[in-house]
Amino acid sequence: MEAAIVNLIQPDDAIIVWINGIFGTRLASMVERCGGQVIPLAVPWGQPLDPEHIEHHLKATKHIKAVAIVHAETSTDVLQPLEHIGQLGQQHEALYIVDTVTTLGGMEVHGDAWHIDVCYSATQKCLSYPPGVAPITFSDRAVQCIRRRQAVCTSWYLDCSLISDYWSESRRTNHHTAPISMTYALRESLRLIQEEGLEARIARH
Numbered sequence: 001m002e003a004a005i006v007n008l009i010q011p012d013d014a015i016i017v018w019i020n021g022i023f024g025t026r027l028a029s030m031v032e033r034c035g036g037q038v039i040p041l042a043v044p045w046g047q048p049l050d051p052e053h054i055e056h057h058l059k060a061t062k063h064i065k066a067v068a069i070v071h072a073e074t075s076t077d078v079l080q081p082l083e084h085i086g087q088l089g090q091q092h093e094a095l096y097i098v099d100t101v102t103t104l105g106g107m108e109v110h111g112d113a114w115h116i117d118v119c120y121s122a123t124q125k126c127l128s129y130p131p132g133v134a135p136i137t138f139s140d141r142a143v144q145c146i147r148r149r150q151a152v153c154t155s156w157y158l159d160c161s162l163i164s165d166y167w168s169e170s171r172r173t174n175h176h177t178a179p180i181s182m183t184y185a186l187r188e189s190l191r192l193i194q195e196e197g198l199e200a201r202i203a204r205h
Contacts, residue, residue: 001030001101002155003136003155003160004136005030005097006034006153007158008066008118008149010149011034011035012035013034013035014061014065015039015065015066016094017039017040018054018069018070019040019042019043020043020045020048021076021078022074023074024069027099039057041057046076046078047078048079048080051081059092065094066089066095067094067096068099069082069096071098071102072103073102079103079107082114085114086116087115089117095117095118095145096114096118098114098116098118098120101120101122101125103126104121105198105201107202112139117139118139119136120134120135121134121136126205129186130185133179133186147161163175
């Protein structure tokens with residue numbers, strides 16, 4: 001979550017954050033700590049959000065940098081439909097940030113088909129794997145946003161421009177010592193998912 005926010009958000013960026021539980025609230029707090037301007041779309045905890053509100057704010061407010069949503073709020077167990085919001089973001093040139101901590105490996109998550117620009121998760125939920133690793137993906141649009149940013153990323157450790165150099169074959173620079181044992185554990189977790197079958201696993205969850 002924090003890697004998604006600190007890499008994309010700069011001071012005064014306007015971000016729509018859907019809030020219907022504790023983790024939407026946490027997203028908003030992280031945006032504020034980066035100096036961003038939160039446009040909160042809040043509903044009572046335990047209720048889903050109406051995508052039409054997103055479209056209204058994208059049309060009414062200029063220069064929205066991103067829309068941030070929690071796919072399933074751990075605090076309330078409410079699943080939020082995601083399919084059409086990414087298209088709205090592309091139409092209005094707003095990035096789409098999605099929290100799939102509770103859903104990856106247990107619900108359908110289609111990063112490319114749903115036009116998700118940054119999708120992050122965690123391993124201790126439906127991946128059934130020890131906590132401590134956070135899968136995250138960045139679209140080409142998100143990568144370009146990171147490369148064009150003017151302000152220095154507020155986190156050195158989570159700065160994806162530095163981490164990309166760590167993985168680069170041509171510009172390999174030291175950044176961290178990779179958690180090797182955790183990588184092997186993740187591989188085993190994914191092997192078990194493949195063995196069960198993703199459709200069967202989603203149905204079971």
